[in-house]
Amino acid sequence: MNKVVITVKSSFEYHVKHDIRDYLFFFDLNVNVRATEFRGVLIIETTRDPKYIASLLINAPIPENVLTSIVPIITDGSYSTITEVTDEVRKYISSDCEGYTVRCRLRGSPISNNDCENAIINLLRSLGFRAMYRGNTDCAVIVEGLGNWFGVYAGPRSFVRV
Numbered sequence: 081m082n083k084v085v086i087t088v089k090s091s092f093e094y095h096v097k098h099d100i101r102d103y104l105f106f107f108d109l110n111v112n113v114r115a116t117e118f119r120g121v122l123i124i125e126t127t128r129d130p131k132y133i134a135s136l137l138i139n140a141p142i143p144e145n146v147l148t149s150i151v152p153i154i155t156d157g158s159y160s161t162i163t164e165v166t167d168e169v170r171k172y173i174s175s176d177c178e179g180y181t182v183r184c185r186l187r188g189s190p191i192s193n194n195d196c197e198n199a200i201i202n203l204l205r206s207l208g209f210r211a212m213y214r215g216n217t218d219c220a221v222i223v224e225g226l227g228n229w230f231g232v233y234a235g236p237r238s239f240v241r242v
Contacts, residue, residue: 081112083153084124084133085224085231089146096146097122103140104133116226118187120148130154131239138241150241151222153231162191162199165230169200169221170207172234177219179210180234183242186225196223 088096097113104111104124111133112125126133130152137150154172159165173180182204184196197213200221204211220240222233233240 081125082128082130082133083156083231084126084130084137085149085151085153086122086124086137086147087120087149088122089148090120092146093120093122096142099142100124100137100140100147103142104136107136108133118226121187121226131235134239134241138239144241148241151224151231151233152239153224154233154235156229156231158228159191159225159230160228162195165191165196165223165232166199166203168230168232169223169234170203172232173204173207173209173221174219174235177209177217177236179212179217179219180204181215181217181220181237182211182213182222183220184223184225186223186230188227189225189230191225196225 101113108126108128134152182200184193201211220237224231
């Protein structure tokens with residue numbers, strides 16, 4: 081199953097969960113939208129390409145102030161060190177990109193968002209890419225974490241909302 085991690089405005093989880101499932105059902109009969117132990121964070125499980133599903137959601141008739149972030153997951157797994165995360169990110173860095181915006185949201189993790197972002201930015205810069213915390217770049221690296229699980233997106237910014 082492919083995954084897309086989304087965040088929604090707190091207390092809207094129940095209604096948005098059903099709206100998203102109903103909307104995506106037309107594109108994937110096997111879509112599943114499930115809540116996580118973290119308030120406002122939902123995971124969409126789909127048989128379709130997660131970037132395709134993310135594109136559908138970015139253009140969905142759901143207001144941005146309710147559906148606040150959309151991140152297609154291109155790889156996921158468990159981690160215990162920042163090195164494991166950066167090793168996974170390294171596999172998906174593309175020469176098609178000039179620069180990367182880096183974002184980490186690690187919920188319930190012993191690794192801080194700041195440590196994660198610094199490690200990835202250092203990796204990208206060591207590989208010759210422009211990398212920054214915020215700003216206009218053509219690509220993004222986003223790491224979403226829930227406990228010891230993490231999901232990574234690396235690619236064009238057009239497939240994410242953060």
